[in-house]
Amino acid sequence: MAKSPILGLFETADNAADAGDALKAAGVSPADYDFLTDTPYPEGAFGEREEPHRLYLFPFIGALIGLTVGIMLTSMTQMAYPLAQGGKPILSLPPMAVVTYESTMLTAIIFTIIGIVFESRLPAFKEGLYDTRITEGYIGVLVNVEESELTQTQTLLTQAGAVDVVLKAERISA
Amino acid sequence: MAVTEPKGHGQHAGMWVFPDAAVMTQDVGEKTKAMPRPFTTALAVTGIFFILGIVGFIARAVDDGFDDIAPWGYYMAIFSMVFMVTSGAPLVALAFRFTKSHWRRPLSRVAELFSIVGILNLLMFIPLMFLLPGIANPDAVIEGELAVRRTIWFEGPIGAPHAWDLVGVAFLTITSLTILWISAKPDMAECRDTATGFRRWLYNYLAGNWYGTKRQWNAQKAGLALLGAFYFMTLIFMHFVISSDYAQSLIPGWKDSIFPVIYTITSLQMSLGAILVVLFIMRRWGGYEGYIGKSTFWSASKVLLGVTLLWVYHLFAFFITFWYGRLEIEQNVIKYLVTDTYAIIFLLNLIFSFAAPFAVLLWNPVRRSAWGPALAGVLVLFGGLMFNIRIFVGSANAAPGAELYKAFMEHVPAPVYPDIWDVFMVVGGLGAAVFLYLAATKLMPLISIWEVKEGTLYQKWGKFIRGEYLILGKPE
Numbered sequence: 205m206a207k208s209p210i211l212g213l214f215e216t217a218d219n220a221a222d223a224g225d226a227l228k229a230a231g232v233s234p235a236d237y238d239f240l241t242d243t244p245y246p247e248g249a250f251g252e253r254e255e256p257h258r259l260y261l262f263p264f265i266g267a268l269i270g271l272t273v274g275i276m277l278t279s280m281t282q283m284a285y286p287l288a289q290g291g292k293p294i295l296s297l298p299p300m301a302v303v304t305y306e307s308t309m310l311t312a313i314i315f316t317i318i319g320i321v322f323e324s325r326l327p328a329f330k331e332g333l334y335d336t337r338i339t340e341g342y343i344g345v346l347v348n349v350e351e352s353e354l355t356q357t358q359t360l361l362t363q364a365g366a367v368d369v370v371l372k373a374e375r376i377s378a
Numbered sequence: 379m380a381v382t383e384p385k386g387h388g389q390h391a392g393m394w395v396f397p398d399a400a401v402m403t404q405d406v407g408e409k410t411k412a413m414p415r416p417f418t419t420a421l422a423v424t425g426i427f428f429i430l431g432i433v434g435f436i437a438r439a440v441d442d443g444f445d446d447i448a449p450w451g452y453y454m455a456i457f458s459m460v461f462m463v464t465s466g467a468p469l470v471a472l473a474f475r476f477t478k479s480h481w482r483r484p485l486s487r488v489a490e491l492f493s494i495v496g497i498l499n500l501l502m503f504i505p506l507m508f509l510l511p512g513i514a515n516p517d518a519v520i521e522g523e524l525a526v527r528r529t530i531w532f533e534g535p536i537g538a539p540h541a542w543d544l545v546g547v548a549f550l551t552i553t554s555l556t557i558l559w560i561s562a563k564p565d566m567a568e569c570r571d572t573a574t575g576f577r578r579w580l581y582n583y584l585a586g587n588w589y590g591t592k593r594q595w596n597a598q599k600a601g602l603a604l605l606g607a608f609y610f611m612t613l614i615f616m617h618f619v620i621s622s623d624y625a626q627s628l629i630p631g632w633k634d635s636i637f638p639v640i641y642t643i644t645s646l647q648m649s650l651g652a653i654l655v656v657l658f659i660m661r662r663w664g665g666y667e668g669y670i671g672k673s674t675f676w677s678a679s680k681v682l683l684g685v686t687l688l689w690v691y692h693l694f695a696f697f698i699t700f701w702y703g704r705l706e707i708e709q710n711v712i713k714y715l716v717t718d719t720y721a722i723i724f725l726l727n728l729i730f731s732f733a734a735p736f737a738v739l740l741w742n743p744v745r746r747s748a749w750g751p752a753l754a755g756v757l758v759l760f761g762g763l764m765f766n767i768r769i770f771v772g773s774a775n776a777a778p779g780a781e782l783y784k785a786f787m788e789h790v791p792a793p794v795y796p797d798i799w800d801v802f803m804v805v806g807g808l809g810a811a812v813f814l815y816l817a818a819t820k821l822m823p824l825i826s827i828w829e830v831k832e833g834t835l836y837q838k839w840g841k842f843i844r845g846e847y848l849i850l851g852k853p854e
Contacts, residue, residue, distance in 0.1 A: 242564070242828065243590075246853035257596055259601060259604065299531070302619075305615060309608060313552075316601070316604050319604075320556075320560060323597040323601075324593075324597045332587070336571045336572075338590065339403040340401070341399050
């Protein structure tokens with residue numbers, strides 16, 4: 205059965221953290237609820253789960269590809285058109301460094317941008333549940349639950365101190 | 379907006395401000411929309427300069443074409459000026475963000491918005507790509523000439539230097555714009571519901587999926603850190619490439635490992651200066667005094683003083699090496715760029731890039747004011763303009779025609795004064811940069827809302843014994 209989102213709005217961070225504790229105690233999986241904030245709060249401020257990401261892998265792969273392409277391009281060019289300069293070997297590192305450095309940087313940047321898009325789960329074609337009061341400093345606790353558990357979750361959020369609970373299309377004032 | 383009185387006592391009066399996070403989004407959103415008369419006047423004036431620049435460019439192209447780089451010296455100078463300011467500015471934001479300083483929060487977006495002017499850099503660079511003479515000597519090599527002129531590209535791998543230069547400038551622009559996008563995404567998302575018209579469409583398009591989840595904040599933080607590191611590495615490389623290809627390699631025999639460093643330091647000095655000028659204007663006339671305390675100017679001015687001292691140190695290091703070396707080319711380079719041909723421009727460069735800002739920033743009370751560091755910013759910007767005219771007009775006219783392929787510059791050329799089209803292009807280049815920046819301030823919030831809000835979580839005004847002081851939280 206598809207899960208439905210429900211959003212509790214909290215005036216203070218303490219109340220939002222309490223809601224997180226209550227959800228945990230009620231057996232809601234940490235992967236099923238999230239805290240929506242208008243500014244980054246310090247790690248673990250709400251007692252939330254750790255959010256691992258693999259962004260560091262993307263530039264590493266990109267840099268490796270760029271480095272390989274750069275070395276191949278410069279070495280193959282020099283071997284195809286050998287120009288002996290001042291007794292230097294045909295394949296020498298200093299002239300290769302400039303092009304190799306640039307190609308490494310370029311692919312690392314491209315892969316980083318791809319990684320950011322991927323890790324931010326972009327593009328999202330479906331509009332998510334949100335409330336503009338979050339921009340005023342309210343904390344949103346977004347929970348994804350079975351439709352049958354919506355009422356129970358709503359009660360739980362309200363008891364934790366939610367000033368408002370927002371469902372898909374309606375708004376229920378606490 | 380609802381703000382507390384600026385805090386601080388004694389010599390630190392007015393140093394810190396504590397904006398109200400609850401109304402910040404709405405307040406900054408309204409300021410972004412507002413079009414006060416002085417702003418529209420500035421937009422119109424810089425727009426006229428922009429048009430003059432285009433006229434100058436077309437006239438120069440019709441008169442001289444794109445075969446010879448010499449008539450384009452002033453165009454190169456103004457390209458480099460805009461390039462140095464706009465490429466260095468995002469790094470200022472990134473560097474201070476890396477250090478996790480609190481005072482930089484109001485400065486971040488002001489610095490990152492220069493990325494939009496980077497589009498102008500890219501457009502201005504395209505003609506320069508065609509103007510740069512090839513590495514290989516096009517004529518039969520005679521005695522005293524080189525088959526391949528001396529550049530960092532050595533034997534000239536595929537596309538070098540033109541394609542690699544253009545790709546580098548393009549990627550620098552793309553990276554800085556991506557950094558701006560990632561950094562501004564939370565703010566655009568916050569403003570998407572209150573914005574109207576084009577802004578609403580833009581914010582929905584660029585940040586429609588941002589909800590401020592933990593995963594998104596983590597990805598944003600890591601993305602800014604990674605792209606920031608790559609931006610720094612690409613920027614230094616591109617400063618090295620531009621200063622080598624469009625300055626050193628055009629003066630036969632000029633080999634100087636210190637010059638690219640001077641170029642980068644001048645860029646950082648000018649970009650920090652430009653940021654301080656914008657911050658001062660915002661604080662004094664833009665209605666942002668509740669967001670920008672004097673502490674931002676105070677702290678940034680110390681960095682500007684340090685960079686200014688670093689500039690003169692490297693200038694001296696360049697000079698003493700050439701002066702003591704006394705090779706014919708070294709003497710000619712000094713005569714050409716320092717003591718004879720462009721002596722007056724060099725003197726202005728020295729005064730405005732070092733002596734005057736140093737004299738201003740030396741004084742504690744001036745550093746603690748908002749106007750002092752901004753004044754130093756204006757001075758270093760003028761000094762930077764003189765630097766670019768001296769170096770790039772000099773380089774473009776050092777070795778006409780086949781002389782470029784000689785082993786070294788045998789004579790000291792005469793100075794080249796600007797004609798009317800050069801004046802148009804210089805004024806137009808500056809006007810275009812300011813015009814685009816002004817337009818950008820109406821597209822995106824000029825204050826990094828999420829960063830300033832984050833600052834309010836970690837800063838408060840509290841009592842300690844008998845006095846009241848700023849209390850800072852350091853979560854990392």
